[in-house]
Amino acid sequence: MNGKHMQIGEVAARTELSLRTIRHYEDTGLVVPSARSQGGFRLYTEVDVARLMVIRRMKPLGFSLDEMRALLAATDRLDSGADLPPEEHAELLERVRGFEAAAQQRVADLRVQLTRAEEFASHLHARLC
Template structure:
């Protein structure tokens, strides 16, 4: 191998995703290996790893596969070397901004949920501490 491509096992280790999950994302069209080895093994690039990391980061925020696909398509178009008409560029930027706002809202909701869970755990600690007293 020329060092530019990685096999799926290395990608799994770097992204902390299972082989099965990476294959699932391939089957759904979210990520496509950049190449195949002579033996037919999937080969990935740094760009493929970056794409998988976007997917991995969206998952805990509850984004659907369709939403992941939509965001990736928008960012792919924005990152492409092709000239985009101003209207299309603005529409793509608006889509990315919408995802950013949704992500921020979901992160805030998760922080609230975590704070409530920590309060509950502290309540249980207090309960156990007070139960030990004679």
Template sequence: MSSEHMQIGEVAARTELSLRTIRHYEDAGLVIPSARSQGGFRLYTEADVARLMVIRRMKPLGFTLDEMRGLLEATDRLDSDDELTPAEREELRTRIRGFEQAAQRRVEDLRVQLARAEEFAATLAERLTRTTAP
């Protein structure tokens, strides 16, 4: 990974998140810019972008900011250079597995909602076809 820093505008373009949303996640403590420029501008790394992508993927599944924070804390600890006991490592993996299972359930719920929405749209289209004006 490159250690090159990006300003918030580039991060917004790459993550498809608004500047306001990125600042909101910063205020919530979910992502902290890795550095600041001499002029005080936020500077982000590839790791910061990856972190924002995790958040972006969790949002449509209805995860709360606290849940996002919980997952990020668990992955941060698991990925850190800290010495973890096997029990600590397994506890972190169990927490992450819980998020994975919740995500799978929420994806299935969205599939059901999508199927209902498609059925509704098809019903409307069929109705319009049956009642076309001369």
């Protein structure tokens, strides 16, 4: 990481999230800007952008804000560089595995929904031909 700070507009463009959404995630405590400019502007780093991308990927899978917060807390702790007790490390990994399994299931469910939607669209198209 180069330590470069970005203003919220650049972060919004990079993450394809609206300014309002990023501010909402800040209000809910999911993402906190790494710094503020002298003028009070939010300043973000690559780590903040990566965090927002995790949230952006969880959202369409229907994860709640609390679930997002729980996953981020687990990955933050794992990535902290702290010398974790083996039991805590194992528990955190298990928590992340649970989210991975839930994400895989939700992706499978969405594939079924997409297949049904495509079948419906094809059915309508066939009726018009």
